[in-house]
Amino acid sequence: MRLNKIVSGLLLASCTVMASYTAMASDGVLLVDDQQNIIVGLTDLKMYSTDGGKTWHEIYAGGKDENGKEIKFFGEAEVIVAEYDWEFFEYAYDETKVYDQKSQYIIYDDSLWQNQWWAGPGQLPGTDPVWRRIGDAKPDIIKVLRFSPYTGQQAQDFQKQLKEALSSKRKVIGYFPEWGVYKAHDYFTPEKVAYNQISHLNYGFAVVTSAGIVETHDTGKGPALMKELAKRTKEAGVINMLSVGGYTNSQVCAERCNEPEENQVKVFEAATATPQRVERLASSIVDYMIQWGFDGVDIDWEYPSTEKQAAQYTQLIKSLRAKLDALGLKNDRYYQLSSAVTANHNNIKYTNPAETAPLLDSVNVMSYDYHGAFDAITGHNSPLYANSLDSDKKFNIDSTMKEYNQTWGIPKNKLMVGLSWYGRAWDFVSANENIAGLPGLFNSGRAGVKGQWDDKNEFTGTNPYRKLKQMALDKQFQRYWDAQAHVPYLYNASAQEFYTYDDTDSIREKVNYIEREGYGGAIIWDLSGDTDDHELGAISAKLLSQEIGLDLNVDVARQPDGRMAIKTTLDKETFNAEKRIMIYINNTYEGEIYNSRSYYSSNTYNANGTVTVKTNITAEPNVGDTVKVVLAEGQPGWSHSVDSGKLLKQVTITEEMLK
Structure with missing residues (x-):
């Protein structure tokens, strides 16, 4: 030296x-x-x-x-x-x-x-x-x-500007497991993260205690980990999020723990039982976020399952949003808020999407764990589409995302598709082919496989992709592809073991699906499952270079009065935004939408949280005429040139529409 x-x-x-x-x-x-x-x-x-x-x-x-x-x-x-x-x-x-x-x-x-x-x-x-x-x-x-913070309207405008810039880009949100630094996860320490492949790093988890506050779970390694990740994410320009809860923490009993399971009160429910407790928990979360240098909060309550819990979850989200906004005004920052939510269509209602989704910057759909050794029949951990033999045709990514978007009215740009960098397994699975060429699929099985990620006394066969990739090279295993679900699986005929997982082919299909369908991006559970050369991460990182188009639908139809009209349906948040959405036919201006107003048009608020804007076409159109919806700069009154903005939707008028 x-x-x-x-x-x-x-x-x-x-x-x-x-x-x-x-x-x-x-x-x-x-x-x-x-x-x-x-x-x-x-x-x-x-x-x-x-x-x-x-x-x-x-x-x-x-x-x-x-x-x-x-x-x-x-x-x-x-x-x-x-x-x-x-x-x-x-x-x-x-x-x-x-x-x-x-x-x-x-x-x-x-x-x-x-x-x-x-x-x-x-x-x-x-x-x-x-x-x-x-x-x-x-x-x-x-x-x-x-330096002093902005004040008054300038402060409000700056917050809005930061929020809108955030919402316009696709996101890749990688979860970093606190326990990943240990042997079972191949000592996945912060320097092993490919920061150039993610937009957000979600640290899992700060845990909710029976006293209704948050604390560090791993008091030995957690503090140093959080400090190092805060430093590395800042240097890399990655948003560093604090995830609170997680599955294991959500199941911890806080009250009536000596009573039967159905009577017990878990930590999240206990911590939000009264308005005072909600405020205490929210304050504890925000204080923890500041203490450890995070840029926002991700709530992982797995899962609200009653109307009462739905109301408590809603109050927690509302309290956190208010506190984060107040802090952001003071610091000239926008603190993000997200929530990891269920993929089970039966329980979406308990997240109260109508009230909570507008407050969240991203809705992180955990579209995995559809099937595993907790089921008596084999199936796919994270199928992209339904298989004809699925007992529930809505237990797949496409159906789940449509449920959130179409049934519950959550804008696509807020919806993140869950990608699994791990798999699950059964043993005692026969080679019977319920679908020709796919032995083992939809057969009975047992939770008897010890996975690398399993805890002591667990036999769920949970393994990271890095291990499953090596297993696929073993001659004892055969890889099969379900062309209906668009995912692979491994089957070991001699051991009668069935492994459901994702590989480069299925992750590539899912990334293309996100891009094609216009969703806001992806969440990854979890980053430690990838190979050392970040094979899966390189595929999902494709999303980072993409802007999100506005989520809207355009229909052209004849009205009862005989006139032709263009019906543009969009989410309420976009309708209320200062975004100039202009409507043309054959490049001739017909109307526009801006800041909760529709010009030369009328609007209807729908029950699912969307707004339909009806624009009557000035002159009778012909087959082959083109309707264009364009996102333009400026405000109403500026130039009406169709070339002045970004094309969002284009519809060609057909003979059927004119009937």
Whole structure:
């Protein structure tokens, strides 16, 4: 290790304390531009800190980062600008790192430290005796600048702008399991995440306690994991979300635990039993989010199953949205809110979509676990479409997503399709072919296979894709493809074992389905299931480059009065948005929709949360005429050119329509 000027200076001074912060005399050249959120007057390389000097970042001439992007400061930010000193980057303390060599120097909290022996993650200088303080290590401070948040209408407009920018892009939301760092998940640590393949990382899970607050489940590894992921996601430009709950936590009993199962009260239900408890839980979640550096919250209550629980779930979502919005106004940020929801069409109603969906930025549909060793008959874990022999033809991705969109009126851009990077298994499965060429499918089976991801005393055959890929290469296994469901499975005839899973072919089909149908993106359970070279992630990452088209339907039909009309049906949120949706026939303007108004048209509110706008066609159309619906810039009154926007829908008039 080479000695820098701080270390060598301290040694020469026999470890005497260095000078304190030095303020430069010419500090008046740096100014705050609170409207553009930038520092004015930076002419050469400097460094800055927004946490009181604990961590430093480079800032180049003109206030840009190393990529030439302008650095902005939002909310109530105190920014310390100092003369650039490379030592503060070379020796910056990393609390997630192992310092396995004795006598290593680090800079932390305005001080220079040296470890006396091996130092592990979380052993903070100043609190753990492994670190010996050498002396002060303070930069030359130029100026301390203070930024203020937007206020009034400007603050509201900024929040809206951030939200709309978020909703316009497809998302790939990868769940990171806290327990993934252990052997069963092949030690899936944060550096193994392919951050360029996801837009969001959801940390699973903070857990709800019987006292109705959230806490860290793995108190040993959790804190360091969350800190490292907060750092890595920020560097990668990935949104870092806190997931609260999860299946196991949702099943924990909180009240009447000595009574029969049907009488017991689980933690989520207990924590939301009264308005006061809802507020306590929501406040605890938001406080936890801030403490660990998350960008938003994902609620994983698995699952509300009664009308009472539906009301409690709704109040929790409402409380969280209000608290996140208030915090966002203070910090010039938009904090995201999502929820992981059931794929069972019988229970969707208990998420109360009409009230909760408008408050959520994404509805994360867990479209997997349709079938597994909890069933007596083999089936597919995550089928894209129904098979003719399915006992429930709605237990598949396509039916589930249509149920959310068409029956419950949730806009497609908010709906995330669940992708499974794992599989399930049965044993004692005969080779009987209920469908020619597909042995084992829809046969009786037993929960007798020990999977890599199974807990102790579990035999669900739950394995990551990485293992299933290797099993598929084993001659004992044969891969089969269900052309109706569009998914594969493995069958071992000699062991009578049946494995349902997804591979590159089925994930590719599902990604294409998301794009073709116009859904908002995908969630992945879970990231640790992929291969080391991120085989499945490379396929799902295709969605990241795509914008979402507006979710609307267009019909042309003759009305009872004899006139022809264009009926445009869209979700209420889009109808109320400041989005200019223009309607043409043969490139001639007929009407438009903007900010909850329909121009030269009438509108009807539908029971499923959508709005139908009827636009009468001025002149009688002919077969072959073209109706176009276009998303244009500006407001009503601007140019009516059909070429001024993005084509959303196009319908050619047929003879049948004119009858």
